[in-house]
Amino acid sequence: MNIKNNISNLQHSNLSEQSQYLSGTSRNDLLVVENLSVSFIQYQSGMKQRNLEVICDLNVNVRSGEVVAIVGSSGSGKSLLAHAILGILPSNAKVSGTMIYNGQALTGERQKAIRGSEISLIPQSVNYLDPLMKVGEQVQNTIKTKDAKVRQQQIFQRYQLSKAAGILYPFQLSGGMARRVLVATAVSGGAKLIIADEPTPGLHPEVVAETLSHLKELADQGCGVLMITHDIEAAMKIADRIAVFYAGTTVEVAPIEDFTNTGEALRHPYTKALWKALPENDFTPIPGFQPTPADLPSGCLFEPRCQLRTAACGAGKPEMAELRGGQVRCIHAT
Amino acid sequence: MNSAKYVLGKALRMISLLIALCLVSFILVKNSPIDPVQAYIGADMMRVSEEQRELIAENWGLDKPPIEQFFSWAGAIVQGDFGTSMIYREPVIEVIGQRFAASLALMGVAWVLSGIFGFLMGIIAGMNRGKLIDRAIKWYCLTLAATPTFWLGLILLIIFAVWLGWFPIGMGVPVGVLSEHVSISEKLYHLILPALTLSIVGVANIALHTRQKLLDVLESDYVLFARANGESGLGLVWQHGVRNIALPAVTLQFASFSELFGGSVLAEQVFSYPGLGQATVSAGLRGDVPLLLGIVLISAIFVFSGNLIGDIICSVVDPRIKEDRSSV
Numbered sequence: 187m188n189i190k191n192n193i194s195n196l197q198h199s200n201l202s203e204q205s206q207y208l209s210g211t212s213r214n215d216l217l218v219v220e221n222l223s224v225s226f227i228q229y230q231s232g233m234k235q236r237n238l239e240v241i242c243d244l245n246v247n248v249r250s251g252e253v254v255a256i257v258g259s260s261g262s263g264k265s266l267l268a269h270a271i272l273g274i275l276p277s278n279a280k281v282s283g284t285m286i287y288n289g290q291a292l293t294g295e296r297q298k299a300i301r302g303s304e305i306s307l308i309p310q311s312v313n314y315l316d317p318l319m320k321v322g323e324q325v326q327n328t329i330k331t332k333d334a335k336v337r338q339q340q341i342f343q344r345y346q347l348s349k350a351a352g353i354l355y356p357f358q359l360s361g362g363m364a365r366r367v368l369v370a371t372a373v374s375g376g377a378k379l380i381i382a383d384e385p386t387p388g389l390h391p392e393v394v395a396e397t398l399s400h401l402k403e404l405a406d407q408g409c410g411v412l413m414i415t416h417d418i419e420a421a422m423k424i425a426d427r428i429a430v431f432y433a434g435t436t437v438e439v440a441p442i443e444d445f446t447n448t449g450e451a452l453r454h455p456y457t458k459a460l461w462k463a464l465p466e467n468d469f470t471p472i473p474g475f476q477p478t479p480a481d482l483p484s485g486c487l488f489e490p491r492c493q494l495r496t497a498a499c500g501a502g503k504p505e506m507a508e509l510r511g512g513q514v515r516c517i518h519a520t
Numbered sequence: 521m522n523s524a525k526y527v528l529g530k531a532l533r534m535i536s537l538l539i540a541l542c543l544v545s546f547i548l549v550k551n552s553p554i555d556p557v558q559a560y561i562g563a564d565m566m567r568v569s570e571e572q573r574e575l576i577a578e579n580w581g582l583d584k585p586p587i588e589q590f591f592s593w594a595g596a597i598v599q600g601d602f603g604t605s606m607i608y609r610e611p612v613i614e615v616i617g618q619r620f621a622a623s624l625a626l627m628g629v630a631w632v633l634s635g636i637f638g639f640l641m642g643i644i645a646g647m648n649r650g651k652l653i654d655r656a657i658k659w660y661c662l663t664l665a666a667t668p669t670f671w672l673g674l675i676l677l678i679i680f681a682v683w684l685g686w687f688p689i690g691m692g693v694p695v696g697v698l699s700e701h702v703s704i705s706e707k708l709y710h711l712i713l714p715a716l717t718l719s720i721v722g723v724a725n726i727a728l729h730t731r732q733k734l735l736d737v738l739e740s741d742y743v744l745f746a747r748a749n750g751e752s753g754l755g756l757v758w759q760h761g762v763r764n765i766a767l768p769a770v771t772l773q774f775a776s777f778s779e780l781f782g783g784s785v786l787a788e789q790v791f792s793y794p795g796l797g798q799a800t801v802s803a804g805l806r807g808d809v810p811l812l813l814g815i816v817l818i819s820a821i822f823v824f825s826g827n828l829i830g831d832i833i834c835s836v837v838d839p840r841i842k843e844d845r846s847s848v
């Protein structure tokens with residue numbers, strides 16, 4: 187209830203400023219997320235409370251027919267972005283910012299109405315399926331029309347799942363089968379926007395390739411795909427653009443072509459460092475650790491680890507700015 | 521093959537449990553202040569001479585060493601001979617048989633009622649977490665968990681039988697009617713208050729357990745995903761909640777046979793209901809050793825069967841456990 191009200195209130199108050207926020211995004215955007223913040227109230231000893239901001243001023247947009255990857259290290263709260271878009275955050279979460287889906291504000295009510303149909307989630311693992319329900323039945327559950335059973339079987343066929351797979355329980359699925367069932371569940375409602383949360387965790391290379399090709403195929407058919415992952419290499423195989431997630435926000439959004447050579451086309455020092463840290467590049471690790479939501483630096487979030495920092499970097503959080511066909515949150519980016 | 525192994529394992533456990541139980545009960549009774557001869561003679565004690573008492577003791581083998589006594593008793597038990605009840609002057613097995621039937625009706629009704637209502641209360645509380653109804657149910661359950669059965673029985677008896685006069689004050693059948701003339705409805709009529717007492721206390725456990733399980737399920741990843749797929753409200757709880765909490769609830773309800781039996785001992789005493797519980801108290805108070813030991817064994821089998829049935833249902837219905845067993 188709380189979240190819903192928060193979102194709709196904010197969206198009402200922000201609606202007038204929309205045009206200004208949306209300056210950097212084009213008209214055929216399926217989803218626009220502007221300055222999204224998600225915070226939780228944490229109770230400390232005594233009566234003290236504090237607001238723990240897990241996502242802060244996050245910007246990202248997804249167009250129909252493209253794959254956008256949000257890349258960030260594991261456990262940094264990326265999944266909450268997916269939950270915020272779907273409106274399924276826990277009730278103690280506070281959400282602010284603007285979300286626009288298909289040209290209209292994505293209010294709590296609208297989220298409720300279209301999740302599972304227009305917007306759907308591909309979850310991380312088979313744990314997201316009901317352990318005591320046959321997987322075929324679970325897919326049918328997400329299809330709201332009368333011919334659910336037929337549609338489910340068609341979708342299973344499309345993902346090379348046999349008829350017999352439908353009567354298996356989640357724990358009986360092999361790794362590859364589980365991935366296909368999860369994708370099948372997500373597409374069964376005819377979604378236009380698909381959010382894949384960590385779609386390739388610890389899988390066999392063939393299963394990774396297969397899962398990625400499914401996502402790419404969905405984008406080719408006109409869906410917008412938002413892939414949330416820690417695996418930059420997997421992201422690079424299918425993404426059109428990559429948004430780099432650091433300490434609760436996006437520090438850069440770059441077209442995939444910029445991820446080449448020594449990364450000179452990249453905009454943010456963190457993105458460049460991430461690129462250099464890959465085994466096939468320099469393999470140089472980035473010194474230091476990501477700050478936790480409990481103690482974020484007051485200025486630029488990357489400042490404590492940044493080699494380009496100046497006195498001005500600590501003064502305040504850099505705004506997201508347009509730069510060479512991408513966006514970046516760094517005052518010294520060129 | 522595996523099922524056979526499973527059953528065999530369970531049977532072995534049951535047997536070893538019973539042997540241990542026999543041993544412990546025997547030692548306890550042997551060291552208790554009950555003098556079986558005195559208990560047997562009862563009020564005629566003054567008229568029985570010392571020599572006669574020694575004769576009885578010798579006749580019963582009480583002069584033999586305890587180990588020997590144990591084996592001759594255990595040997596008889598194995599052959600199904602539980603001895604003769606001293607207070608009823610009937611074979612123990614028959615006393616238990618009649619009493620058990622009466623208790624079973626009482627416990628059965630209470631068991632079903634408390635199971636159904638406890639489950640529903642748990643679901644209602646879990647779905648409305650933190651709201652008034654949830655707090656009310658929680659308060660009710662926690663209060664009940666601390667309420668002695670006999671006390672609640674007395675309260676009900678005072679209100680419904682003494683003040684309102686709706687129900688009989690006690691006994692399993694009307695007073696002064698030959699047992700063959702007692703109708704089923706009269707039996708049921710006498711059953712209501714004690715069964716109600718047992719059910720009112722019995723819901724607490726199952727309701728609190730169900731509430732907690734439902735909360736766990738509602739916080740699970742699969743419910744999150746179901747919500748992401750547009751499911752919500754009662755439909756969601758029905759589809760994923762009930763499915764995932766029914767099994768543990770049924771298991772728990774079967775595992776609660778021991779509390780049920782304990783409760784019925786007290787309730788039967790309060791309502792003078794002629795069940796096994798009442799027989800237990802009489803046997804204990806009046807030193808009827810054969811009956812007491814018989815009841816201990818039978819109730820152990822009863823409680824063990826409850827757990828076993830719970831296990832079996834769980835493993836037959838839950839596909840994960842079924843798989844586990846067949847893949848061993």
Ligand code: SF4
Pocket residue numbers: 454455456486487488489490492493494495496499504515516517518519
């Ligand atoms: S703003 Fe300063 S500290 Fe932050 S990334 Fe840019 S150069 Fe580094």
